[in-house]
Amino acid sequence: xxxxxxxxxxxxxxxxxxxxxxxxxxxxxxxxxxxxxxxxxxxxxxxxxxxxxxxxxxxxxxxxxxxxxxxxxxxxxxxxxxxxxxxxxxxxxxxxxxxxxxxxxxxxxxxxxxxxxxxxxxxxxxxxxxxxxxxxxxxxxxxxxxxxxxxxxxxxxxxxxxxxxxxxxxxxxxxxxxxxxxxxxxxxxxxxxxxxxxxxxxxxxxxxxxxxxxxxxxxxxxxxxxxxxxxxxxxxxxxxxxxxxxxxxxxxxxxxxxxxxxxxxxxxxxxxxxxxxxxxxxxxxxxxxxxxxxxxxxxxxxxxxxxxxxxxxxxxxxxxxxxxxxxxxxxxxxxxxxxxxxxxxxxxxxxxxxxxxxxxxxxxxxxxxxxxxxxxxxxxxxxxxxxxxxxxxxxxxxxxxxxxxxxxxxxxxxxxxxxxxxxxxxxxxxxxxxxxxxxxxxxxxxxxxxxxxxxxxxxxxxx
Amino acid sequence: xxxxxxxxxxxxxxxxxxxxxxxxxxxxxxxxxxxxxxxxxxxxxxxxxxxxxxxxxxxxxxxxxxxxxxxxxxxxxxxxxxxxxxxxxxxxxxxxxxxxxxxxxxxxxxxxxxxxxxxxxxxxxxxxxxxxxxxxxxxxxxxxxxxxxxxxxxxxxxxxxxxxxxxxxxxxxxxxxxxxxxxxx
Numbered sequence: 001x002x003x004x005x006x007x008x009x010x011x012x013x014x015x016x017x018x019x020x021x022x023x024x025x026x027x028x029x030x031x032x033x034x035x036x037x038x039x040x041x042x043x044x045x046x047x048x049x050x051x052x053x054x055x056x057x058x059x060x061x062x063x064x065x066x067x068x069x070x071x072x073x074x075x076x077x078x079x080x081x082x083x084x085x086x087x088x089x090x091x092x093x094x095x096x097x098x099x100x101x102x103x104x105x106x107x108x109x110x111x112x113x114x115x116x117x118x119x120x121x122x123x124x125x126x127x128x129x130x131x132x133x134x135x136x137x138x139x140x141x142x143x144x145x146x147x148x149x150x151x152x153x154x155x156x157x158x159x160x161x162x163x164x165x166x167x168x169x170x171x172x173x174x175x176x177x178x179x180x181x182x183x184x185x186x187x188x189x190x191x192x193x194x195x196x197x198x199x200x201x202x203x204x205x206x207x208x209x210x211x212x213x214x215x216x217x218x219x220x221x222x223x224x225x226x227x228x229x230x231x232x233x234x235x236x237x238x239x240x241x242x243x244x245x246x247x248x249x250x251x252x253x254x255x256x257x258x259x260x261x262x263x264x265x266x267x268x269x270x271x272x273x274x275x276x277x278x279x280x281x282x283x284x285x286x287x288x289x290x291x292x293x294x295x296x297x298x299x300x301x302x303x304x305x306x307x308x309x310x311x312x313x314x315x316x317x318x319x320x321x322x323x324x325x326x327x328x329x330x331x332x333x334x335x336x337x338x339x340x341x342x343x344x345x346x347x348x349x350x351x352x353x354x355x356x357x358x359x360x361x362x363x364x365x366x367x368x369x370x371x372x373x374x375x376x377x378x379x380x381x382x383x384x385x386x387x388x389x390x391x392x393x394x395x396x397x398x399x400x401x402x403x404x405x406x407x408x409x410x411x412x413x414x415x416x417x418x419x420x421x422x423x424x425x426x427x428x429x430x431x432x433x434x435x436x437x438x439x440x441x442x443x444x445x446x447x448x449x450x451x452x453x454x455x456x457x458x459x460x461x462x463x
Numbered sequence: 464x465x466x467x468x469x470x471x472x473x474x475x476x477x478x479x480x481x482x483x484x485x486x487x488x489x490x491x492x493x494x495x496x497x498x499x500x501x502x503x504x505x506x507x508x509x510x511x512x513x514x515x516x517x518x519x520x521x522x523x524x525x526x527x528x529x530x531x532x533x534x535x536x537x538x539x540x541x542x543x544x545x546x547x548x549x550x551x552x553x554x555x556x557x558x559x560x561x562x563x564x565x566x567x568x569x570x571x572x573x574x575x576x577x578x579x580x581x582x583x584x585x586x587x588x589x590x591x592x593x594x595x596x597x598x599x600x601x602x603x604x605x606x607x608x609x610x611x612x613x614x615x616x617x618x619x620x621x622x623x624x625x626x627x628x629x630x631x632x633x634x635x636x637x638x639x640x641x642x643x644x645x646x647x648x
Contacts, residue, residue, distance in 0.1 A: 020613035154548035208595035223588035
């Protein structure tokens with residue numbers, strides 16, 4: 001990802017002086033220590049309060065129906081679809097870090113993959129709420145699955161919306177498995193180091209009796225590599241299929257072949273922004289500067305810059321193709337984005353996603369955590385606006401001016417959206433408190449003490 | 464009752480375990496043990512060591528083959544499901560497309576392939592490793608809890624044909640471990 005630079009050229013990926021023991025103790029102490037930092041309570045408190053807001057919003061939604069939202073004719077896909085795409089996109093960085101960077105042997109991924117994978121799971125959980133809620137009758141969600149039923153009907157497998165069910169379902173399952181498999185050896189460490197009976201019991205149960213056997217490690221490494229290999233095309237397929245929800249439709253602004261790569265790049269862009277938003281406060285509060293070093297932040301900023309430039313290319317091609325196609329409706333769509341009723345949001349999106357990342361060209365900015373945090377927040381807002389513009393501007397004025405309309409989100413749209421942030425934050429805080437947020441066993445492989453001489457040398461000694 | 468019963472029975476020996484504090488020592492020890500002809504051996508480490516597997520003569524696992532089979536089942540299952548539901552059981556004309564419009568079925572087929580392969584990788588790995596197994600004799604070895612932190616262990620099992628309590632203990636002592644202990648079953 002960061003070009004052909006070798007390890008020696010750059011700052012180390014783990015602070016000096018660390019040993020197998022210190023790495024283990026430092027990371028497991030976050031979970032096993034008796035006192036929890038104040039920052040955790042603040043984060044959990046905010047998250048939990050917002051989670052309650054989500055519960056209220058969803059309860060009211062189920063009682064009243066989707067009429068409480070701002071969706072209407074012609075804009076039938078409001079916040080629900082915008083937020084679905086936004087959350088799913090955020091999840092993609094976790095899989096990219098854990099699978100793709102593993103395959104290309106980027107060992108700096110080690111200290112960030114665990115919580116990035118957790119972020120993926122929680123983001124997918126938040127995302128899944130929206131299509132379910134958008135159904136209107138979420139208790140009939142099982143109709144999406146192909147099961148023999150008294151109606152003698154099957155899902156229409158030619159529909160991208162059914163593809164979505166399979167793509168997101170598979171993605172959630174495989175992400176969970178990948179995350180859990182990665183956790184097993186660390187759960188064994190927590191089992192062995194826990195001082196309490198409950199801790200030993202619960203972590204012991206979850207570790208399934210892992211004992212670090214060489215035979216087990218061999219199959220474990222094989223399985224982990226295979227999972228990485230399977231997750232890599234999977235993650236690309238998921239946002240591709242999400243983009244098909246739009247691209248297979250004939251609405252101007254959606255019916256574009258650039259959508260799959262543009263969506264995947266946007267997903268990784270948004271996801272790395274979210275990883276930075278989580279990593280920067282985390283290393284501050286828990287003093288993890290030795291593990292999540294400036295080099296990690298720098299690399300993530302570079303990935304953000306690169307994928308952000310892909311996304312900018314997408315914006316340019318959208319505009320170019322609208323004019324080049326000589327299609328009246330396509331051309332109107334882009335003119336409407338540039339100067340229509342939602343134009344301020346379009347230009348804000350361009351400023352956020354194309355403008356703010358240009359600062360990342362400078363080393364000074366990349367080495368300033370505050371600036372990085374701010375840019376990551378701006379990018380998250382920008383990526384949400386991008387989905388807003390794609391969903392709303394295309395639907396609100398399509399072919400017939402007689403069916404044009406406007407879309408305004410309501411209080412309940414906002415409360416549901418902000419509520420899912422509460423769900424995300426709550427799950428994240430619980431994860432940080434009860435599970436090792438950095439992969440302990442993979443960090444062990446990075447300390448100098450862990451290095452093993454190649455076998456040939458030791459073989460000669462024996463002879 | 465059971466305690467009284469156990470106290471009358473002499474526990475069987477599971478094996479002899481040697482403890483090392485340096486991964487290099489463990490790898491050398493494992494290699495010598497393997498060269499000495501011991502086959503029912505196992506090492507316990509806090510992180511995966513490629514050289515160790517090599518030293519112990521572990522070269523092969525059928526896991527990739529199982530994953531391939533799982534993937535093929537997912538592929539065939541996915542495409543058959545869509546063929547049968549769309550073209551056989553309830554043929555429905557959607558936009559004038561053929562009933563078996565296979566290009567439109569590829570995304571779901573891809574997802575079922577990956578899903579089945581990934582499930583096979585995880586549950587196959589656990590099954591081949593014999594997990595979950597909440598208790599194992601080596602857990603009772605002294606300081607074994609450190610195997611998940613910074614200590615390395617090598618165990619020769621009593622069920623090995625070459626195993627002899629005195630000979631094997633002497634053999635392990637020559638490998639200069641930190642400590643040696645007997646593990647009871």
